[in-house]
Amino acid sequence: MKTSMQKLLLAVSLVAFPVAALALAPLPRRVEIKVTGDGYTPSKITAAPGETLTLVFRATADMGCCDQIVVAGQKVKVEKDKVSEATVTVPASGTLTFACSMSMCKGTVGK
Numbered sequence: 001m002k003t004s005m006q007k008l009l010l011a012v013s014l015v016a017f018p019v020a021a022l023a024l025a026p027l028p029r030r031v032e033i034k035v036t037g038d039g040y041t042p043s044k045i046t047a048a049p050g051e052t053l054t055l056v057f058r059a060t061a062d063m064g065c066c067d068q069i070v071v072a073g074q075k076v077k078v079e080k081d082k083v084s085e086a087t088v089t090v091p092a093s094g095t096l097t098f099a100c101s102m103s104m105c106k107g108t109v110g111k
């Protein structure tokens, strides 16, 4: 939770020092998603319009075709013992989806 002072500082620096504001901006929230042959857990991730977050896909033993994920135009291959991530920004309209190539396994990020 940001204090109102932090918000004020960020707002002021965004106007006065865009480059410095970039450095001050918080890192994207990281959300871990478990990948199994039955799909993604959680499959619904609540996020605000315009929020940038990093989806961190965690492999399991049997992922079936759910291990190949398409999200916001990025292709992510989930491999055991590797970190598979995608950083995405929720569209102003509200929700983006992530799914395997055949859309059998899917999830949403947004409202």
Ligand SMILES: [Cu+2]
Pocket: 065, 066, 100, 101, 102, 103, 104, 105
């Ligand atoms: Cu599939």
